Amino acid sequence: MEDAMERVRNFINERVLPEKAEVLFGSAKHFEEEMMMYDCAIREVRTKLEVLNEELSVRYNRNPIKHIKTRLKRPVSILKKMRSKGYEISIESMTEHLNDVAGIRVVCYFIDDIYDIARWLAKQDDIRLLKVKDYIRSPKPNGYRSLHMIIEIPVFFLEEKRMMRVEVQIRTVAMDFWASLEHQLRYKKDLEGLENAEEIGVELKQCAETIAQTDEQMQSIREKIGVFTELT
Ligand code: GTP
Numbered sequence: 001m002e003d004a005m006e007r008v009r010n011f012i013n014e015r016v017l018p019e020k021a022e023v024l025f026g027s028a029k030h031f032e033e034e035m036m037m038y039d040c041a042i043r044e045v046r047t048k049l050e051v052l053n054e055e056l057s058v059r060y061n062r063n064p065i066k067h068i069k070t071r072l073k074r075p076v077s078i079l080k081k082m083r084s085k086g087y088e089i090s091i092e093s094m095t096e097h098l099n100d101v102a103g104i105r106v107v108c109y110f111i112d113d114i115y116d117i118a119r120w121l122a123k124q125d126d127i128r129l130l131k132v133k134d135y136i137r138s139p140k141p142n143g144y145r146s147l148h149m150i151i152e153i154p155v156f157f158l159e160e161k162r163m164m165r166v167e168v169q170i171r172t173v174a175m176d177f178w179a180s181l182e183h184q185l186r187y188k189k190d191l192e193g194l195e196n197a198e199e200i201g202v203e204l205k206q207c208a209e210t211i212a213q214t215d216e217q218m219q220s221i222r223e224k225i226g227v228f229t230e231l232t
């Protein structure tokens with residue numbers, strides 16, 4: 001099994017030189033430790049989700065989760081966010097203010113799976129639910145849909161138990177399809193700068209709505225067939 005520390009070290013080396021982390025965050029060692037803790041929190045949450053999926057699979061032959069993707073926020077992105085929000089640049093300030101240093105994305109099949117997973121996760125008694133943003137019931141103006149949760153989970157280290165915050169994004173394959181493509185398009189080019197930006201925005205939103213309709217239709221087909229509905 002890959003050593004957590006090793007992973008974090010590689011991650012930092014890849015993205016920022018250690019001496020740079022030192023300049024930015026006071027102590028490269030401290031920063032590395034902090035990121036290791038976030039990495040461990042991600043793995044705890046991933047395991048919880050895998051346990052849920054496994055149990056459902058064995059007991060009911062149901063697999064709500066298609067795949068899980070995790071990420072640690074890059075030091076550069078951490079810095080950018082803290083600067084843009086006007087927070088002090090320090091590790092303590094990062095821990096206090098940022099909710100998404102540890103991120104986990106759960107891609108499911110059906111809309112109902114999203115809410116089931118959210119409920120199953122939130123009801124576990126070691127998890128504290130800090131925030132929910134339902135961009136499915138209230139999509140973002142650009143059409144973005146997903147369920148976002150900020151949770152806090154205890155992680156046991158040698159000398160302490162730390163409550164670690166993790167951002168969990170839960171979405172259907174269809175929502176993930178749209179978000180990935182939109183992200184890529186936005187990443188490739190600053191859409192705001194284009195003269196036809198508005199038209200592109202409208203088109204992207206139309207795609208999001210078509211996709212959302214399909215999601216709802218698939219959900220209703222599932223209900224007609226009657227699979228899994230008895231479990232919710
Ligand atoms: P940020 O992380 O700065 O966006 O803070 P926030 O508190 O406004 O977070 P929010 O819950 O709205 O969104 C957090 C994450 O959701 C982002 O980092 C993206 O991964 C994803 N996300 C939000 N909006 C969009 C969007 O319009 N398109 C895509 N592709 N992803 C989005």
Ligand code: MG
Pocket residue numbers: 100
């Ligand atoms: Mg974010």
